[in-house]
Amino acid sequence: MKQNETAKREIAIVALLTSPSVGVAAKAAKVSRATIYRWLEDQDFRARLKDRRSAVLESAVESIKTYTSKAVETLADLMDSQDERIRRLASKDMVDYGLRVKEVQSLEDRLAIMEEQLNECARKDPKQSERA
Secondary structure, eight states, X not given: OOHHHHHHHHHHHHHHHHSSSHHHHHHHHTSOHHHHXXXXXXXXXXXXXXXXXXXXXXXXXXXXXXXXXXXXXXXXHHXXXXXXXXXXXXXXXXXXXXXXXXHHHHHHHHHHHHHHHHHHHHHHOHHHHHHO
């Protein structure tokens, strides 16, 4: 692959991550939509795009984690507001978020149990897991 095409592919990957459509990404990368679609058929290109997309998502999750404690502190402060409406809304949000966290934790626990049971079945009967 030529160095120029490699550079264009990298530009296209960034454009695909930041553009609302393939057409807009193609314009940003200065290639045709057909070229982008052809590249998307290439396993290496798709793998690099997936890796970059995962890195972007991981970065976003880290940012959310960073600001979560600040958000909770803000809600806690708002729960002491003089305005009854603000206190009620902040309290409701705090309870709602707490329930969501508990629900996610419960789902994670149940999923871990199911995965362990599936792994145990696979260890007992490897042929059975291949059919599943």
